[in-house]
Amino acid sequence: MLNFDEQRYIRIQSGAVATAGQIHAAIQACLQAGAQNLFFLGTGGAAILMQPALQLLQRRSTFPVFAPPTAELVLAESKHLGPKSIVVIPSLSGTTAESVEALAFCKARGATVLALVGHGGTPLAEQADHVIVNFAEDDTSCESFYLQSLFIALSVLEHRGEGPDRAAIIAELGRLPELLAGLKRDFEPEADAFARALAEAPYHIVTAAGSAWPQAFYYGMCILEEMQWIRTRPVHASDFFHGTLELVEPGVSVVLLKGEDELRPLAERVERFAGQYTDRLLVLDAARFDLPGLSAEVRALISPILLAAALERVSAHLEVLTDHPLTTRRYYKRVAY
DSSP, X not given: OTTOOHHHHHHHHHHHHTTHHHHHHHHHHHHHTTOOEEEEOXXXXXXXXXXXXXXXXXXXXXXXXXXXXXXXXXXXXXTTOSTTXXXXXXXXXXXXXXXXXXXXXXHHTTOEEEEEESOSSSHHHHHSSEEEEOOOOTTTHHHHHHHHHHHHHHHHHHHTTOOOOHHHHHHHHTTXXXXXXXXXXXXXXXXXXXXXXXXXXXXXXXXXXXXXXXXXXXXXXXXXXXXXXXXXXEEETTTGGGTGGGGOOTTOEEEEEEOSSTTHHHHXXXXXXXXXXXXXXXXXXXXXXXXXXXXXXXXXXXXXXHHHHHHHHHHHHHHHHTTOOTTOOSSGGGSOO
């Protein structure tokens, strides 16, 4: 496969799965100490990757959970943030300036901070009350952060008796790293064609619903825009028919990600419509991947992980087609954030 080290990938995702116990211990300690709400923060893409866990808690629990834009929280504050708050801050580098500032802001208000980082010995790792370190890099961080935030949500649900069965889910996920590597191998023949379609169009409407939506938003903004300078219009499938549909015509690229949760019908509605009016509809469906040993319940929880794993293969081909390495930026180091 193009630019892919399978053993490195399995090692990193196995490391993410292995954080389940440490995360559970940290969350349980906070809840037993009287925590009354939880904030998912983070900067840019790392914050987006917390969204499926946020959705899971909002839909299955009455425990208050918030995910305000981090920069806005620091400027405008929140009456909900205080000594009874758990704050989760992900940062691959552990040095993201906006997240380091948010950590100090939250701790000054008495909150307990759990940092998810790719590197120890960094400001976030050293200043957080609890720290989970799992080495990852840009091409592997999505799956790692999705898994760790899922473990956080499952721990809250278990503590409150709101289900599902955390231990059973984690046992199934022990198979996931190797299954994801197999997914990448199986998808590789299609990744090049998907990448060519992305490279050939001047802009893309990127859409999804449910837990797949954060991955659509992330891929449009953080990969296509930031890393490839390709124009995108990420729009939630719930909002697609309230404006964006009027832009669809022959030649307009619509990229649709489909998950396996209860919000899948919203994506299918977009697929039916767009298929009638444009010849550039790209669909990536989490349900198409064969994952022996994983239950329907677990598959519904990990749709964004499956989509992220497949899209990394698309990105590997895309940077070759465009002759634009994913690491090339114009303004990244000029902006203080």
